[in-house]
Amino acid sequence: MRTGRPSYKCNRLQIRQVGFNSVWPGSKMRTLTPNTTKLIELVGKFCGRVRCWRAALTHNIAFFAGSLRKQLVRCAPPLLTVHSSVLLPSFLILILAGCRENSKSPSGAGVVRVGFLQNITHAQALIAYQRGDFTAALRSTGFDCTMQAFQAGPAIIEAIYAGHLDVAYVGPIPALNGYLRSRGQEIRLLSGAAENGTVVIGNPRRNIRKLEDLCGRRVATPQMGNTQDLAARYFLGAAGTACRSQKSADIVPIAPSDIEILMAKDQLDGAWVPEPWGSQLVTKGTGVLLTEEKSLWPDGRTPLTVVIARKKFAEEHRDIVSALLDCHTSLTLELRANKESLVPVLSEAMHRLTHKPFPESLVASSLERIEFTTSAHREGLERLVLIARQLRYMPKNAVRLDDFFLAQTGQTVTTDKQSP
Template identity: 35%
Template sequence: MPAARISRRRSVRTAITLAVLPVFAVLSACGYGSDKKDDTAKPAAQASGGQSSAGTSASEIRLGFFANVTHATPLVGLKEGFYQKELGSTSVKTQVFNAGPAAIEALKGGSIDATYIGPNPSISGFTSTNGELLRIVAGTTSGGASLVVKPGINSAADLKGKKIASPQLGGTQDVAVRSWLAQQGLKTDTKGGGDVSIVPTDNAQTLALFKSGELDGGWLPEPWATRLVQEAGAKVLVDERTLWPEGKFVTTNLIVRKKFLDEHPDTVEALIKGQVATTSWIQANPDKAKTDVNDQLTAFTQKGLAPAVIDNAWKNIEVTNDPLATSLLKLKDDGVKAGITKDADIHGIYDLTLLNKVLQAAGQPTVADAGLGAKK
């Protein structure tokens, strides 16, 4: 490759990319599934394990998630083998993302079939494709996001003229910080201007930049909010749970590419069975689950969390199969007001049929879609 071309490529690679590269090196060695892409349908009767006999099973499912505590369910489920047990002969190929918009682009490009993701990118992916791209098939996590800032910042007014990070433009935390600032009478824009400059930044870089004084805070998911507090001297200005009734709001959902769901409903059902089993196991074994999460973060990011960090971050989340659908409408409106999402009808974004089937079979309460389920 010519030296000039190499130079150009290096010049556009940010520290974000450098932070993510080790993740993908680990992914190739994780052994969750084959790297070979083969979406050819097989008769379900050929599948082993817990797959349904209805429909056809995919030879592989490509699953995305983030290396965050708010994605504890896939981290634990993969490590403990709950997904593979239910998927049987269907292999799982994993991919790690820093934030939702990148995962949505991967879904659009057909390089993944399903992903754990925040609500606002789910909405954007749905509305930008006229409802054709995806369906939310389960909830995963509530809570686990905070605005953490320098010690001298004591109110919203103190943020004027400051730089605040979010994981990625259009992501769930990005929408949350812009919405909250707007409610406080502070303006932002998508180019980093306004009363408060919002700087979309990879989470690992946010920690480094906060330590160096280049950022004044960030609206971040766990464990990054806790890491800024414990490792860099930040303080919590807003725990997002305080902004929601009963402190509950959707942080992470499981979404599936609609085409994959239509063609391989039995594979999606098996994936959901794996999640439901994982959720129950986490709730019954929180200490072991924390250890699993930290082990997985170590594998995917080359650095685990200090015990005090994982303990505090864990207290800030709730694992749940309930998508908390009523919170999605407000999140959509917040995204529209923030200029991140175009206003559109999101009816049909949920398809909880398989989830409720699995929950009923497990003797657990079913969940509601707040009237936003698939149109009949």
């Protein structure tokens, strides 16, 4: 195994909720069968990087499952043992395919792969996805751009680890966690993108009217290990201010699109989500706004979206990184100057990604709670690291956080008051 690469225990492999939701939705952590574990251990040794097959397993199994998703939910564990002669060779091919280093596009052409989440808090990426801004910005460099939407941040980090993404918009917790777990070898911060924009929603049918009412209740977050998940566990946990004298809330990671369904069915007490999912719950009458997360922090600010890059890509393609950052800054300034004119673009982008109508009124209400910026808000990020380590989200290693803020263009990432 290469020095500095993130490592994982293989003798008793468990796939975390981070990527496992794609095959077994809503399930708890599961343990693979001994035969499958042995096979994956051998593949991991053969590849020389254990992180590689872990990421490949997360993403390639989801692709391999495809239309068989419902059947896998009911019978995947038996299939892995009884019919291993059929499935395990397929797993081997998929995993080995994921072990290839992807510093270039699969076709060999000059393509920059950008990941983002289908949230209004990633508005710069949504606009670029809909209008083709990144493609236009890279035209002079001879590179093209492909963009891929993800459900939550941890999956983006896994894709970067596997070499499947070059640049990404992601929440600060997955970004920092990915940096620290790789001992600073995989990820670099390029810019800030958005602050605030996270809301806490209560179920009115269960008489949830204030934040304290969620103590001891069932609260949904977009995914285990993402920024909202950490905030919910901190403020509604034993160490938080809301539930110190009460039972901690039961935090349940659920995909944002499924949160709306479960709230409508009265199966959740609340949700801790980014926009537009909070405004959607309020608009449809399935939830009430309890508070904005920013009001819970001492300075009334919380970093929500940052732009990161795969370290190797940023070092080898500084001109491309610079072109993307210039485009990102232009989009940020456009959002700050005239959000209203961009509402139709964002509405169309969300409709295109989710295959569901997103009214412009919903997008407009979401934008009111978000502050778009290129600031990295270093103080807020360092605060999140302390909390994440307290909750055992991040390793307590001696990796210098300073290197995370060093842009690969040779300059320090813009912080706070320096940003537009």
